[in-house]
Amino acid sequence: MSRTDISSAGRWRWLSGGRQRRQEEIILMLLCALSIPSILPFGIYRLLQGSWASAAVDMALVSGMFAVIVHVWRTGRYQIASLGVTIFYSLGMLTTVYLRGVSLVYWVYPTMIAAYFVLRPTVALAINSVGLVALVGILVSQLAVVNLMTIVVTIGLVNLFAYIFAYRTGLQNKELHTAVELDFLTGIGNRRALERKLAEHAQERRPHLESSLLLLDLDHFKQVNDQYGHAAGDKVLIRLAELMRRHTRSSDRLFRYGGEEFAIIASGAGLSAAARLAEGLRAAVASATLLESHPITISIGVTYMNKEHTPAEWLAQADKMLYAAKQDGRNAVHVAYGSDYAESL
Numbered sequence: 001m002s003r004t005d006i007s008s009a010g011r012w013r014w015l016s017g018g019r020q021r022r023q024e025e026i027i028l029m030l031l032c033a034l035s036i037p038s039i040l041p042f043g044i045y046r047l048l049q050g051s052w053a054s055a056a057v058d059m060a061l062v063s064g065m066f067a068v069i070v071h072v073w074r075t076g077r078y079q080i081a082s083l084g085v086t087i088f089y090s091l092g093m094l095t096t097v098y099l100r101g102v103s104l105v106y107w108v109y110p111t112m113i114a115a116y117f118v119l120r121p122t123v124a125l126a127i128n129s130v131g132l133v134a135l136v137g138i139l140v141s142q143l144a145v146v147n148l149m150t151i152v153v154t155i156g157l158v159n160l161f162a163y164i165f166a167y168r169t170g171l172q173n174k175e176l177h178t179a180v181e182l183d184f185l186t187g188i189g190n191r192r193a194l195e196r197k198l199a200e201h202a203q204e205r206r207p208h209l210e211s212s213l214l215l216l217d218l219d220h221f222k223q224v225n226d227q228y229g230h231a232a233g234d235k236v237l238i239r240l241a242e243l244m245r246r247h248t249r250s251s252d253r254l255f256r257y258g259g260e261e262f263a264i265i266a267s268g269a270g271l272s273a274a275a276r277l278a279e280g281l282r283a284a285v286a287s288a289t290l291l292e293s294h295p296i297t298i299s300i301g302v303t304y305m306n307k308e309h310t311p312a313e314w315l316a317q318a319d320k321m322l323y324a325a326k327q328d329g330r331n332a333v334h335v336a337y338g339s340d341y342a343e344s345l
């Protein structure tokens with residue numbers, strides 16, 4: 001885990017129950033948690049007034065929010081819960097307006113905006129549009145056309161602005177994520193991207209999606225820098241990344257995780273396929289001209305990403321193999337076979 005990840009995880013630790021949680025989970029739980037004190041007093045007030053139907057709607061909303069918090073807290077699953085909360089909230093809001101009339105239409109605005117916090121903008125817009133049509137159906141007999149139009153136009157504008165804001169924020173987040181995870185020199189993933197991909201694979205529940213990890217290191221790269229200069233060294237790094245791209249599948253993920261250290265997550269590759277890929281890469285680099293008048297070679301350590309082990313253990317195992325390849329005289333591939341690993345050549 002990078003230092004930034006550790007510090008942001010620390011910031012949310014009190015909310016996460018000691019577990020690392022996605023931002024979406026926390027937003028959904030916070031939204032539900034804030035809804036409870038916002039709705040509960042009205043539910044109690046209506047109970048005291050004897051407005052049983054309205055009180056029942058309020059109490060159902062409060063109980064629903066509480067159930068969602070418990071579900072997301074325990075399972076970490078937020079996608080279906082987000083959709084469920086939005087639909088549940090919208091139905092509650094419509095029922096309240098139906099039961100108590102137009103004076104409660106103010107609840108429509110925060111309810112609809114909340115949808116953009118927990119759902120993709122297009123899904124939120126679709127649900128809110130259906131909600132708006134239903135609202136018009138409820139209010140059409142109670143209001144003059146001009147008043148109904150005012151409500152429709154203001155709700156429409158609130159949705160339009162919320163949609164544009166959510167869409168732009170999503171786009172910026174995506175761009176930021178891409179930029180933060182790219183190696184500026186070679187254009188492949190950086191260490192942060194590698195750590196995220198390893199963590200994702202560790203959490204992947206489908207057992208047939210196996211992968212292997214290759215760690216590659218340029219041999220005697222210091223000599224290249226010392227003899228030809230840093231710019232020539234940079235050119236070698238760029239050319240090596242290009243060669244790696246050509247020799248891997250589009251589903252494989254490439255990273256520069258250190259100065260002259262690269263990694264590949266070979267998707268769908270068991271240990272034998274990964275060993276063949278590593279050997280092919282080693283031979284391709286040895287026979288390519290990455291630097292004119294100077295032979296360039298790489299050493300590679302390979303390990304199977306066994307789900308019984310952690311990302312840190314995969315990295316340590318591959319690093320051990322890389323070290324062994326260096327000890328073996330370099331320009332070599334070492335593969336972690338043994339009882340710990342699922343496959344052998």
Ligand SMILES: Nc1nc2c(ncn2[C@@H]2O[C@H](COP(=O)(O)OP(=O)(O)OP(=O)(O)O)[C@@H](O)[C@H]2O)c(=O)[nH]1
Pocket residue numbers: 185217218219220221222223225229230231232233234237258259260326330
């Ligand atoms: N040009 C360039 N050089 C880099 C970059 N990052 C690290 N290096 C160089 O990579 C070299 C790594 O040297 P060492 O760790 O001694 O490894 P080595 O010379 O490759 O030796 P072995 O790994 O043992 O084969 C150093 O000279 C670093 O300056 C970079 O971004 N560009």
